[in-house]
Amino acid sequence: MSVARVLVDGAQADTVSVADRGLSYGDGLFETIRFVHGHAPLWLRHMERLHEGCRRLGIPSVDAESCLREALAVSVGVEHAVVRITLTRGAGARGYAPPALPTPTRIVAAFDAPAMHGEIYQQGVRVRWCRTRLGLQPVLAGMKHLNRLEQVMARSEWSDASIHEGLLLDLEGRVVCATMANLFVVIDGALVTPSVDRCGVAGVARAEVLSVRPDAQVTTLSPDQLQRASEVFLCSSVRGILPVQAVGDTVYGPGPVTRAMQHHWRGLGYPMEQA
Structure with a gap:
């Protein structure tokens, strides 16, 4: 399974800050979404779960329309794709206490879907x-x-x-x-x-x-x-x-x-x- 494209906060990139709380503490959420010919039948359910997780963790949620645009952008040309949307609380000072005003990190990456027989x-x-x-x-x-x-x-x-x-x-x-x-x-x-x-x-x-x-x-x-x-x-x-x-x-x-x-x-x- 190879990465097709990656966007970090909407820009082409494949790195995040070493101070990102997702890396340091697993402080974040992710969704793994199946796309078939550019369509994700369970997209709304994924967004509902992501929004609810953000609410429970106190992380500013993502804009679903922006996420969909980015998901389509990274998976374009991939007939059977798996798009992973990762949302972390973003970079912060050392220690478990979350920042009072977090700036989340959003990673959207597309992969070839696993072969199914x-x-x-x-x-x-x-x-x-x-x-x-x-x-x-x-x-x-x-x-x-x-x-x-x-x-x-x-x-x-x-x-x-x-x-x-x-x-x-x-x-x-x-x-x-x-x-x-x-x-x-x-x-x-x-x-x-x-x-x-x-x-x-x-x-x-x-x-x-x-x-x-x-x-x-x-x-x-x-x-x-x-x-x-x-x-x-x-x-x-x-x-x-x-x-x-x-x-x-x-x-x-x-x-x-x-x-x-x-x-x-x-x-x-x-x-x-x-x-």
């Missing part, structure tokens, strides 16, 4: 359990903040190319999400997704699924309950709806709920195969 959307992916657990922090829960060390440590646990993802538990042993995706399961006919009010990221793809299926239950989920599921799927704004064929030694098969959500995803304008 139709086989994984038909047959599903293999997933493992991670040893790394997510700490409980309701103040930060749901936001896509810049500190992703828990996910980095979890992803470092395996190198087997046949394992697509890893599932994460919280410190109390409850299922939360995958390292780069949210999780949905079907148990006794009901669609269920773990709550992310104490840890984890409230993904925009997750929000889209919940809007389509308002009957879905947002609740706690244990590994034992997951074993009883008839369907399991992952969702992310970049990769879409991915059926899970196995979690460790427990085997699943794509079912009607998963297929219906894949159909919805195609209807939004996302391809299910792109080599």
Whole structure:
């Protein structure tokens, strides 16, 4: 995956200040947005989450129209692009205390979207359990903040190319999400997704699924309950709806709920195969 173009505060650049709080403390937020032929079907959801994160962290928010212009500028000519918008609190004096009048740093970068093969959307992916657990922090829960060390440590646990993802538990042993995706399961006919009010990221793809299926239950989920599921799927704004064929030694098969959500995803304008 190679960078196509980068804008820093609206100008072509690929560096930021060494005093930037995003670098020093992970003080900021980011959105990773899938563009197809210059269109981002979930753009509004990404902007809503970014604005809400800014509100919660006390960072001046970005102008959505300016962000869209910059996203289109860096991704022009890239048929299948992933645009990352990073917003930090900006440069500041040494120490944790945030500046009274922050000047945020905005980085907009475009990448080639990861290759996607139709086989994984038909047959599903293999997933493992991670040893790394997510700490409980309701103040930060749901936001896509810049500190992703828990996910980095979890992803470092395996190198087997046949394992697509890893599932994460919280410190109390409850299922939360995958390292780069949210999780949905079907148990006794009901669609269920773990709550992310104490840890984890409230993904925009997750929000889209919940809007389509308002009957879905947002609740706690244990590994034992997951074993009883008839369907399991992952969702992310970049990769879409991915059926899970196995979690460790427990085997699943794509079912009607998963297929219906894949159909919805195609209807939004996302391809299910792109080599």
